[in-house]
Amino acid sequence: MKTNNKSKRIAKSTGKKASRITLGTHQDIAVINNLYGRLKKCAAKQVNVTMIAKKVESIDAATLQLLLSFVQQVQSSGNTVDWQSPSPVLFNSARQIGVEKALLLPQTME
Numbered sequence: 001m002k003t004n005n006k007s008k009r010i011a012k013s014t015g016k017k018a019s020r021i022t023l024g025t026h027q028d029i030a031v032i033n034n035l036y037g038r039l040k041k042c043a044a045k046q047v048n049v050t051m052i053a054k055k056v057e058s059i060d061a062a063t064l065q066l067l068l069s070f071v072q073q074v075q076s077s078g079n080t081v082d083w084q085s086p087s088p089v090l091f092n093s094a095r096q097i098g099v100e101k102a103l104l105l106p107q108t109m110e
Helices: 005-014 032-045 061-076 088-096
Strands: 018-022 048-052 081-084
Touching: 018 032, 032 061, 048 061, 061 081
Parallel strands: 018 048, 048 081
Antiparallel strands: none
């Protein structure tokens, strides 16, 4: 599995392992149970997390709420969440419901 340099730097600087979660093209109620299971396993590891979301073309409010809960859980265990190239759809959807900052999305699109 290929890791990005930023994840390696975070893991090296904190001494913690990092985990990656890749979001698919369509994030909605049809796939939320699968995503929930993956997020739950990742949160249980209590590690820094890199979210890869460059392919997201649609996302619903329920999925954004799930991601928000996950980010909060990761932070409460003293770990970090880093977004790698979040898609404009993800960014704009999160901004529309006012959760882009709480999700720790970058302030500007790359």
